[in-house]
Amino acid sequence: MPKVMSLNSCCITNYKKHTSTLNLTGYSCKFVPSMIDFRSDTFTKPSPLMLDAMFTARVGDDVFGEDPTVNELEALLANEFGMEAGLFCPSGTMTNQIAIKCHTQPGDEVICEKMSHVYVYEGGGIAFNSLCSVKLVEGNLGRMTADQVLEAINPNDIHKPHSSLVSLENTANRGGGSCYEYNELVNIKKVCKENNLSLHLDGARLYNALVAKQQTPKQYGEVFDSISICLSKGLGTPVGSVLVGKKDFIAKARRIRKVFGGGMRQAGYLAAAGIFALDHNVERLQQDHLHAQMICDALKSKDFAGTFLPVETNIIIFEVKGRFTPATLTKKLEDNNIRVMAISPTQVRMVVHLDILPEQVAKTIETIQGL
Numbered sequence: 001m002p003k004v005m006s007l008n009s010c011c012i013t014n015y016k017k018h019t020s021t022l023n024l025t026g027y028s029c030k031f032v033p034s035m036i037d038f039r040s041d042t043f044t045k046p047s048p049l050m051l052d053a054m055f056t057a058r059v060g061d062d063v064f065g066e067d068p069t070v071n072e073l074e075a076l077l078a079n080e081f082g083m084e085a086g087l088f089c090p091s092g093t094m095t096n097q098i099a100i101k102c103h104t105q106p107g108d109e110v111i112c113e114k115m116s117h118v119y120v121y122e123g124g125g126i127a128f129n130s131l132c133s134v135k136l137v138e139g140n141l142g143r144m145t146a147d148q149v150l151e152a153i154n155p156n157d158i159h160k161p162h163s164s165l166v167s168l169e170n171t172a173n174r175g176g177g178s179c180y181e182y183n184e185l186v187n188i189k190k191v192c193k194e195n196n197l198s199l200h201l202d203g204a205r206l207y208n209a210l211v212a213k214q215q216t217p218k219q220y221g222e223v224f225d226s227i228s229i230c231l232s233k234g235l236g237t238p239v240g241s242v243l244v245g246k247k248d249f250i251a252k253a254r255r256i257r258k259v260f261g262g263g264m265r266q267a268g269y270l271a272a273a274g275i276f277a278l279d280h281n282v283e284r285l286q287q288d289h290l291h292a293q294m295i296c297d298a299l300k301s302k303d304f305a306g307t308f309l310p311v312e313t314n315i316i317i318f319e320v321k322g323r324f325t326p327a328t329l330t331k332k333l334e335d336n337n338i339r340v341m342a343i344s345p346t347q348v349r350m351v352v353h354l355d356i357l358p359e360q361v362a363k364t365i366e367t368i369q370g371l
């Protein structure tokens, strides 16, 4: 017992040491890191207040369903989206892949946009986990229309795979953080319903879309059969995504999570960060969107910036031309303590997030103006 006590007090000392170097509010931070990292909104680190919420969480064994904080987070998000149940998982890749597995049978076909995360960036998981083929649709900025979905559904013909699932992404990462109009989602749902297909949403950045389009979570619960919501992107937690859906669906998903090795024990420490983020980090996403717009405006005046994808939320994707290439511009900015990401031979991506402070936005704009 004394050993445990001394270990805990050592952790507390380290924790206090860490938090004392940072301002609690985040925004008027005295400790402004010199490197400004726009590579992704996954680079955020938990604030002292978030760490405090994590550190003091009530926990239990979640594989036994006994972690009160995980249960609270799952119920909170299910309720917010008007869904029956939720499932906390370690990553957005896992919530997406579990959903796809639950909605399909081996040999089925999944319909998604050609730049979808579920297809491009999840390691071939649709084939690996679910033994399904994929029908890719060339959309507009990562978004498909209801007509395109209808066209992509295979006829009832033994030569063709059975189309059983449509997977959308909102905001669409490779579409530059583009958002769906709600009407289009309703139309897509209608097509799915009429043709007996399930509809899943990769909502890694759904809260960015909700804030930008002034939509509500309940509207999404009315349209989708399952939604994956990431807590570790714009919302700023270190780990975790929640899958929401009907009770039976989530019961099945819970089995699949176990099979995928995603059952976590005292996961309440992580879920507490999610609850904190939902309380504190949603409305402020507007600020990220405004900052992205300001940086975009500064870039647009430069001769090396070509075409931009429309900046609707926190992501800026633009073509680099003339005296820079994406690689040389990335290097030049890195020399000025600004990290961006070359995402193709012609394009650079910048993602604004919780850990990009207003003074860092000002410094970035000044640096861009000086290039």
Ligand SMILES: Cc1ncc(COP(=O)(O)O)c(C=O)c1O
Residues within 6 Å of the ligand: 042, 090, 091, 092, 093, 094, 096, 117, 118, 169, 172, 173, 202, 204, 205, 230, 232, 241
């Ligand atoms: C649109 C989208 N979906 C899903 C994911 C996967 O999330 P994770 O990294 O938690 O697996 C990401 C990650 O960046 C993403 O951008």
